[in-house]
Amino acid sequence: MQRRWGRFSTVVLAVTAVLACAARAGAGVVIVTESETPDAAQKGAPAAKPKPKSRGAETRYKGQLYVEGDRVRMHGTSSDAEGVVEGTVIFRAKPEALLVLNDDEKSYFEITRADAQRIGSAIDTARSQMQAQLEKMLPEQRAMIEQAMEGMGAGALAKAAKPRAPLEPARAVASGGSDTVGAYACRGYDIVRGGKKIAEACVASWSDLGLAPADVDGLRKLAAFQQQMFAEVNWEGMDAAPGAEAFEVMEQINGFPVRVRSIIAGKPPVVMRVVKVERRDLEPTLFQPPAGYAKGAPPME
Numbered sequence: 001m002q003r004r005w006g007r008f009s010t011v012v013l014a015v016t017a018v019l020a021c022a023a024r025a026g027a028g029v030v031i032v033t034e035s036e037t038p039d040a041a042q043k044g045a046p047a048a049k050p051k052p053k054s055r056g057a058e059t060r061y062k063g064q065l066y067v068e069g070d071r072v073r074m075h076g077t078s079s080d081a082e083g084v085v086e087g088t089v090i091f092r093a094k095p096e097a098l099l100v101l102n103d104d105e106k107s108y109f110e111i112t113r114a115d116a117q118r119i120g121s122a123i124d125t126a127r128s129q130m131q132a133q134l135e136k137m138l139p140e141q142r143a144m145i146e147q148a149m150e151g152m153g154a155g156a157l158a159k160a161a162k163p164r165a166p167l168e169p170a171r172a173v174a175s176g177g178s179d180t181v182g183a184y185a186c187r188g189y190d191i192v193r194g195g196k197k198i199a200e201a202c203v204a205s206w207s208d209l210g211l212a213p214a215d216v217d218g219l220r221k222l223a224a225f226q227q228q229m230f231a232e233v234n235w236e237g238m239d240a241a242p243g244a245e246a247f248e249v250m251e252q253i254n255g256f257p258v259r260v261r262s263i264i265a266g267k268p269p270v271v272m273r274v275v276k277v278e279r280r281d282l283e284p285t286l287f288q289p290p291a292g293y294a295k296g297a298p299p300m301e
Contacts, residue, residue, distance in 0.1 A: 028282030035061035035272040061270075064194045065219070070094065070157060070185050071287040072218040090287055091222040099226070099289060100298075109298045113225070116232040123233065167193045167231045172249040175200070181258040181273055184208055189253055191245050199245040199262050203255040209277050211256060223247035273298035 059080040066073040070093035078085045090099040098111045105282070109117075134142050142219040170193045177188030179202050186202035206212055222246045246257035 005145055027279050028066060029211060030276075030280060030282075031065040031067070031216075031274060033061075033063040033065065033272055034275055034278040035270050059270075061272075066282055066286050067216050067218045068282050068287070071219045072220055072222050073286050090289070091218065091225065092287060093218065093221050096221075096225060098229070101289060101293065106290075106292060107294045107296050109296050111229065111298055113210070113228060113232070115298060116229040120232040170198065170245060170248045172201070172246075172252040177202075179259070182275065184258045184274070186258050187255070189229050189246075189249075191249055193245075197263060199260050201246040201253065201257040201258040201261075203246075203253045203257045205255045209256055209258075210279065211277065213250065215279075216250070216256065219247040267286050 059078055061076055061078050063074060063076040066075075072091040074091075075088045076086070078087075086103070088101040088103070090101070091097075092099070096112060099108050099110070102107045122165065134145065137145065170191055172189045172191055175188040175190050179186055179188065180202070181202055184204035185208065186204045189201045190197050190201055191199040191201055201230045226244060227248065245262060246253070248257065256277075258275075260272045262270045262272070264270075
């Protein structure tokens, strides 16, 4: 009897240990980021509290990423000369979709890959029609219409679209550099797509961060989804959040990017830094539209 009880106790302890490990693995991860001008980031200074800026000043971003499995919630604050704007986006991999919340109107809209293809086709049609009309106008009329469209955020319709091409995967190439970002030692990588460098990343080890690749797999899936969506929509000015380039290549860099300098042609570089990483239990409601929010159609429709 005593031997039987001993075996039973061993099984109970083993099962308890497995459940405890599963509970820890299921906990979420919260990542706090700041994105700022290269000069401020290189000095290692903390991001300053947003202040009124003159027109043309740099835009600053602050972000919180909540990750649990293949679900991600991103909350960001952007401050520039025109004020402060906040936004929240939820990504889920099953079924795959982006949910964009509008807190002012208590609504949200959803974008799937099929939606992105449909919106991209509609934009192509509208662009062709607009350019055909512009061709019939006198130069003065055309310039006036183009200026008005630019002011409404629709200037891309008056320009020829970039040719669509299959999205080439990003690659990470070790640069040989090293640095320290906050409390984290990191190794340097260049991120390249189609032969062009699109970002520079400094990568901390998983052990230093207390994470494993599976803990933030949702960020890798989100980055892949965003790039595919942007390629389908083909709209000038649509860019992923600062630092997203490095999320695409996390399988190649064996760690997590704690600083990313994004390089976008024709735009000032933006540097994203990780301020804090913590593991904690996350409420399931974080990955759902709040109660009472109405579902609407994407604005581009």
